[in-house]
Amino acid sequence: MSNVWYPGHISKAKRQIKEYIKAVDSILIVLDARAPLATTAFEIDIFKGKNILFVLNKSDIxxxxxxxxxxxxxxxxxxxxxxxxxxxxxxxxxxxxxxTKEKLNEVRLLIAGVPNVGKSSIINKISGRKSAKTGAAPGVTRGLQWINSGKIKLLDSPGILYAKVFNKDIAAKLLLVGSLPIETIDNFEIISRAFEIFKNETGIQESFDEYVEKFGKTRGFLLKGGTVDFERTKNTLFKLISEGKLGNFSYDKDFSKWEILK
Ligand SMILES: Nc1nc2c(ncn2[C@@H]2O[C@H](COP(=O)(O)OP(=O)(O)OP(=O)(O)O)[C@@H](O)[C@H]2O)c(=O)[nH]1
Ligand SMILES: [Mg+2]
Structure with missing residues (x-):
């Protein structure tokens, strides 16, 4: 399996997280509720020994x-x-x-997770302000940032991912939940696996090509001459899936596979 999206700010963020980790007592790991296994696709071991809490976010979708x-x-x-x-x-x-254990009346918490799971949104919610930048595409947060909310001090961090050896299934699920940008996936195996997983949940009957054709026509995504604009349709399709606009589905259901930090 080839490597997937891994921009420079991610490797930098990992180095920074390893530094800052000494300054925090607890780590809030944000997972996507739709894929709690796939969204642990980062070096979670760097948090070993810390007080670790998990949030399954985006439970609405x-x-x-x-x-x-x-x-x-x-x-x-x-x-x-x-x-x-x-x-x-x-x-x-x-x-x-x-x-969390309080230290000097303060809770210092690092928020970590793969891109786009909603880390910055959670921080804004807790602080009641729009202190952290959020956005629909993965890779919005580029550096670490402290945000204060009374006695809770939150450290926002950029989404991180494994640098390589992505298993096709994990990559497909990360694509379905929006942690990998569809525009950067040039390996068609990942795209077709993602569609297969989505299809299993939804009961769609068509093949990927048939579905894209139909979807593009419905939306009017046509090129000159009237053929469906495949790129645009495929990108829109995966974006809508990742935002839960085509229904609320979960993609990880193998509960026996949860063996993290044992
Ligand atoms: N449906 C739904 N969408 C959410 C939720 N939380 C966040 N989002 C959306 O998910 C997208 C990503 O949110 P961010 O808070 O920027 O995510 P992040 O983990 O900080 O992303 P990076 O900084 O890129 O790693 C935004 O479009 C949010 O509006 C949620 O609970 N439900
Ligand atoms: Mg962010």
Whole structure:
């Protein structure tokens, strides 16, 4: 499997995280509720020995039953909650305060995870301000940034990923949840695997080409001469899937595979 998207700011962020880690007591690892296994595709071992908490974010666009099962599974070994941008600040604040040790009346927390899982959005929610930049494409946060919210001091960090040896299944799921930008995926195997996984959830009958053809026509994504603009349609299709606009689905369901930081 070839390498996937790995811009320079990610390797820089990993070096910075290793530095800053000494200054924090706890790590809040944000996973996408739709793919809690695939969204651990980074060197999670660098956080070993710290107080680790998990958030399954974007639960509003995941399958509810599957998220409940993940909470049960992960909850056996780590503090975990499901969350989404429509939920109350109290829920996440209480979770953080309950599960962190206070030092000098301060909770210092690093927020980490793969790109686009909603790290900066969670920070803004907790601080009640738009202090951290957020955006629909992966790779919005470029450097580490402290944000204060009363006694909770939050350190936002850029999304990180493994640099290489991406397994096709993991890459496909990262694409489905928007952690890899569709425009950068030139390996068609990843795209077709992602469509296959999506198809399994939705009950779509068509092949990828047939589906793109139909989707492009419906949206009017046509080139001169009336043929469907494949690139534009494919990119829009994956963007909409990642934003949950084509339905709420979960892509990781193998609960027995959760064996992190044992
Ligand atoms: N449906 C849904 N979308 C969300 C939620 N949280 C964040 N988003 C959207 O997801 C996108 C990414 O959010 P960010 O907060 O920028 O994510 P990030 O993890 O900081 O991303 P990077 O800095 O690029 O790694 C934005 O378009 C948000 O509006 C959520 O709970 N539900
Ligand atoms: Mg961010």
């Amino acid at each position: 995941a399958d509810k039953e599957t998220t409940a099962q993940w909470i049960q599974t992960i909850g056996r070994t780590f503090p975990v909650i499901s969350f989404n941008k429509n939920e109350s600040i109290r829920k996440i604040k209480n979770f953080l305060l309950k599960n």
